[in-house]
Amino acid sequence: MENHNINLTLNIWRQENPSTEGRFEEFKVSTSPDASILEMLDELNNTLEAKGERPIAFESDCREGICGTCGVVVNGHPHGPLPKTATCQLHMRTFKDGENLYIEPFRAKAYNIIKDLIVDRSPLDKIIQSGGFISVNTGSAPDANIHPISKETATIAIEAAECIGCGACVAACKNASAMLFVGAKVSQFAVLPQGQPERYDRVQAMVNTMDEMGFGSCTNTYACEAECPKGVSVTNIARMNRDFLKAKITSHALHF
């Protein structure tokens, strides 16, 4: 654990509300290398508040990289420069003394900026609501061991299910596509026996909603996988495309 503070110049996106124009505002800070970037912002906010100035609005909750609430773009990278790291886990020792940081909100056509670094990612919830589930009412489940599931299949399912819904994949994509997010949820259920009855309804419903919400299409640059804090694989996109195509070819009627 290091002790010497580092000095940084921060250029932080400030925007009053969705309808005003935003701009970068410069701040000079001296901070502990052991602090996370969000703790550094907490401290900056406390300094601003003590002076009666408006603190920087940003979101975070668990600060353990699992809830998906936090997320800013640091020097062009959603969640910052380190791979498989959510913003809250990005520590200041990553940066060099004297460095310039540009901190901006996740930007995408489907995300509105609410204030400063906070964006509206509710379109992702809308996609889940349209089909990202297995329809089973409480009480009607059979015994949990009724379907043996191989370790291999279980591994594919959980690696897809690890998506934290932060929406960084969309911000990373030049088309602002949500294919990694949707592909992960489609895949989790597509490989499991419990997910089979609704498999082709699910993929169509979710893809349709994704399009309606204004997310772009995928052109295979894989920026999403590179920036994903959980390292969710683009093979999930391929699996979703396969299922979607199959649903279309077989003219599977949508029941959702």
Add this chain to the structure above:
Amino acid sequence: MIKLDAKIPEGHISEKWTNHKFNMKLVNPSNKRKYDVIVVGTGLAGASAAATLAELGYKVKAFTFHDSPRRAHSIAAQGGINASKNYQNDGDSDFRLYYDTIKGGDFRSREANTYRLAEVSANIIDQAVAQGVPFAREYGGTLANRSFGGAQVSRTFYARGETGQQLLLGAYSALSRQIGLKNVEMYTRREMLDVVIVDGQAKGIIVRNLLTGEIERYSAQAVILATGGYARVFYLSTNAMNSNATAVWRAHKKGAAFANPCFTQIHPTCLPIHGELQSKRVLMSESLRNDGRIWVSKNKADKRSAADIPEEERDYYLERKYPSFGNLAPRDISSRSAKEVCDEGRGVNGKDAVYLDFSEAINRLGENVIRERYGNLFDMYQNITGENPYKVPMQIYPAPHYVMGGLWVDYNLMSNIPGLFVLGEANFSDHGANRLGASALMQGLADGYFVIPYTIGNYFGGQKPEKVSTDNTAFAEAEKTVRDSIQKLISINGKQTVDSIHKRLGQIMWDKVGMARNEKGLKEAISEITSLREEFWKDVKVVGQDKELNQTLERAGRVADFLELGELMAVDALNRNESCGAHFREEYQTKEGEALRNDEEYAYVSAWEFKKVGEWELNKEPLVFEYVKLATRSYK
């Protein structure tokens, strides 16, 4: 005086829930849509309740202060979820899970609730698997189990180190389906600031729209609070930044009794504090204690690095004090022992930290075996601290983690206010004075999926509660209270930031109402909290306006409530002249330094009734144990 009727059903403990389900009133399927239910909180308990009630046909309005119902802090639970499936054929049963839970809670929980928890635990696993929750599997394809503290059977189901995430996403998917079907109206970015009581019954809530600052009224025939725990009263805890007590505290001030507020669990294996800027504590799974050895220097303020402290100058204090359990002594004992050695000045570099050392295990088993077992945790440690735990010992220190206390509820999970139900960590009912690992997820989902759907029907069927318009004067009054309080916060315009006062409160709580408590310290805490509260209301600075997104204002309201709750925790700890589970009063210990219970005088739930700020009346619900023999725990 509040009338506390636990409404425990008749019959043998294994038949109570079955009998009760038969005896409860039902609501005809076509009548269910006539009932509006408000659910506050969308963690495991809230999401599972909202989804299940909507499936049954009730009209549900769900509220969360997050941007999405998937964010609740249930998501951060790592280890697993207990269930008495007995898939391992190792002697588990509902009775054994019940027994372990009640003993683990040091005989301060309610027998009937605890048994029911065990009874429905197996259904939770079935439900989660049917939803597509990817639990760990054996090679043959069946579900895998592991064992956890306080149990001699393998009954813990898990999904890597992300069991909470997977279970919450399961409940979230069920909730999302009901939102899509328009059976649930989902209100995100809304914070509940008051509960509305009409003719003694809960009829609605007042919320603040966190985007616009507007105050909104919502009416329903029942209100369910599933708003989690209050460990953030300590400022630094393993809880999320936004976890707070406001919903339960405002309900308490409207008449709901607060039970066992001093029962707070301090988890032994968390990362130490790195400095002034620290915003929260990070938990490292307890499983590390299987191979790690805990030690400190025998000398005070020893500034040498770990490698420079020779073997004979190291104190493996848990192995020394508890030879039969060693480094696997239970949570409360391990935490207290770490505090003792650090208070003596023997922590790492004289700080509040102890070593968790894997060098012996690495030498014995090889680095690869350790990497296989704990690789992800070691990576996380390195990511946060910048140190390589394969080369230098980890540093750990206990942190507030979970609260067993909460709003008082009867067997139906209803508070003493008719129509106000409380689920999950927000209620007090199942864990007594100490919760076992992997039981929090179990309780949240048991309450939401399998208890409330029955008991709320009984309330509706029995009382036929009427709808109340939001124009009712009770709504107007509650809204006025909320508006006045917000205006006051904004208008103080003092000198101290909200966080700086919260940190000071946390320090008082940690020093005097933390791992070890005594009469003198508790009395000091009460007076210090009282004056800090006065200081807050005179000198806090809340920047910005009320009619906008204002995170400072949100935090100010929560800290104002913590400043009242913290005092009640100290009052409760002072009243309980015994040590039990996580509540350790230094005056009440055995010669060996272990917790000394006083079953004669304190085998009761303390349910506090709010009179005015800083003044409460104690009500007691006696705890009767018919199916277990009260015993003293020993880990020597």
